Amino acid sequence: MPWGLLLLWLFALATRFWGLTRFPTLVFDEVYFARFGRNYLAGVPFFDAHPPLGKYLIALGIWLGGGFHPWGYRWMNALLGSLIPVAVAVLAYLLTGRSRVALLSGGFVALDGLFLVESRYALINVPLVLLGVVGQILWLWGLRYRGRGRSLWLIAAGIVFGACVAVKWSGLGFLLAVGLFWLLQQGLPLPAEWKTTYQWWQMCLLLPLVAFGVYTLLWLPHLQFHPHQSLLVLHQQMFNFHRSVSSTAHPYCSPWWSWPLLLRPMSYFFQRVQSLAEPVPVIGPPLPLAETQWVYAVYALFNPPLLWLGTLATLALLPLGLTTTAGRFLLLNYAAHLLPWALVSRCVFIYHYLPAALYSFMALAWVWEASQDWGAWSRWLRIAVLGGVIGGFLYWLPLSLGLPLTPAAFFRRMWLRSWI
Template identity: 30%
Template sequence: MADTAVIERPVGGAHAAPPTGRSPFVARLADRVPWLLRSAGWVGPIAVALFAGVLRLWNLGHPNAFVFDETYYPKDAWSLLQQGYEGSWPNNANEQLLAVPQTIPLGSSPAFVAHPPLGKWVIALGEAVYGLHPFGWRVVVALLGTLTVLMLARIGRRLFGSTLLGCTAALLMSVDGLQLVMSRTGLLDGVLMFFVLAAFGCLLLDRDRTRARLLADGVDGGSVRLGLRPWRLAAGLMLGAACSVKWNGAQILAAFGLLTVLWDQAGRRRAGARHPWRAMLRHDAVPAFASMVVVGAATYVASWSGWFATSGGYDRQWGEGRSGFGPAAWRGWWHYQSEMWHFNTTLTSPHTYQSNPWSWLVQGRPVSMYWQPVSTGQQGCTAPGGCTTQILALGTPLLWWTACFALAYLLWAWFFRRDWRSGAVLCAVAAVYLPWFGFQQRTIFSFYMVVLVPFLCLAVAQMLGAVLGPPGCSVRRRAWGGVAAGSVVLAVMGCFLYFLPLYTAQVIPMTDWQDHMWFTSWI
């Protein structure tokens, strides 16, 4: 198994090794203040998460406008909050809501929506506290975006056995423009990202704990019954929630389900099982299916509880008077699912900012979520040629371009060095990214890749760990590696700072905006 720059023992792993490679100063400091090492695994991640939270919550109510598809989801969320299902709105609802919030009565007729309801229920939590206002429909998504940074630091720490690399991955994600924009808008993809990463972390915890149990028993690993595995159940719950936000979660559930049974097989082999595949199929495959698929499906159906509990939702009465299996409500619900499938697989209406998945990793066609010209003398604009304000869903370019090299490194480490960590990250990348190539004719957008950002940051962190070098190498090698890795992180942060005005709708001169458009495809 390949090793990156591990500066601590693997967290929670079954084969933990004592710390190595610490400088005498760090060793003396740790001896005098033992709690530093005990708390470092939380202090660093929390500090990075606080930094990310400031970026995501600062001036969150600006702009006071519906940004891109916020014209749909916040209103759907408010309908769910008020009546349990998505209702119709007047054509002029946007202008009236922004001028005098919460004064427009909901229509009694239901509205067809193309996505399951859980993501909109999440948005509704903020609206329940702050009302139908831009801050209200963005705040919970922003909080989840911040929690995702904290989760990534802890996941990276466990995956690489290094607080430094875990915090590096989290810091990189905190300064990714796409993750920032999608955390500051009331859309569904940031919510989907949270549940997918949470599921990945749960499976990682399950892997470590089950391997520890297999090795602790001291018997043939093929005969051990592991019983209830709560972290895998939690992963099934999170993946079911992901499917309940957007159907993209289904392919990720399938990939993560395959990943966990492969981990089971490898764990039993390492524990001494003579026939690890047979042992996995006998003891682990069926429980894995129940934990992931059955729990996920139950979670998905439960997310529609508002639709089932009321009578006015779209297709709610479709099953009345029609023959078929099960209650009328179930038949109507199933028909609704088929209509959603048809819509999501046949949407080909052209859009200015649609793009092909081939361009997504290099950020070839970012989506302009919001753009308004600002005349000289208005909103603080003093430029003779006027100003503009924009929200551009652009991943920090240097981070994404570096991630392309990092993915190539992970492919090499996984194929030639059998590095399971690289395989885990690549599995997530493939599950999120590759299915979109099957929709070449569908209208799709690059901001869907916000779900990919955590795993790209893990890939970059792993590559930077290899650049830094293992603890056992020479001081000179570590010093040069530290300079190189640190330079990459600082360059990414500088690039993020340069594009920050375009991520937060700041008023900038038109000439500055043109300077930020590095490629014509960004306009």
């Protein structure tokens, strides 16, 4: 498996770094997050609706990368994004003990379009997901120890969970999932490698206190630039901002229930040109479609076959998944990252589904492995699944990397009218 993890990481690294500076302009929310990172380096105060850690990382990338240019503010996110498939593979192995399920889980993430897009720009969903998965790895690893060793691993998990929430408040979903899993595990048989489960004081006191402490400490650099604001006031402003955003504030708003069906992806970048020699971005009004020869587009679009198969696999786990440890963990994580959005009235987007989709991909890997017991015909089913996922990745890859397409080729990839 170590060689498999290395190859997985190298593939993810190559796809995330290749052509990283293709568009020498701020793309999508880079207009906020990349500039916020630069503001930290310049000591300029600003208001942000999210906690600060994601922008600290962008600022670190700008500082190490030699300035405020596309490579400088993107490379750190690309590096972190390349580690997500590896982290997912490790998490899947801890849950199942099966190398094939682990590598397949990580491979599915590496072959997904939205994880790829989010890794190639100065955005903050990638550190959110990576820290959440690493926190869960540490939490699960602690179950293999007793006494002080277990508490130390739990403290390490709490540190990472606190950092995760310091990227976005939605990082609480990772902490909620392990809490629900711990509650549901009470009185149930444990896997052989787990000594015992965590004690109530570890889960109800130690873990949340460590996470809250780290979350608070990570605000201190931000507060240095805002000496006249308290942490409480900042949180009130952030909460009021999110509450004030209308459910129809953006043309790409999409309800939470539509995400597993992939009904409304987002356009992050779109330019029409007459020649591939024409510099991008184009200055001036958009070119009429009738005169357009080429289209550059970056879409926040999951790999469609992978996402739909992941949704089906998650549904397939419902009857029997709760009877196994790994099944409970996957289903509870999926629910903890999806269902709370039903309570949110503001405008939400397809990228909010990234953490939940992660566990649907792991569910697909688990079902794929289990299908070997379904009979000889299942071999062709497994081949079709892998072919569909790889084919989907390659077919929609131009929309992940921003490669030029003819208008006809672009519209062929818009399978649903709601994608446009």
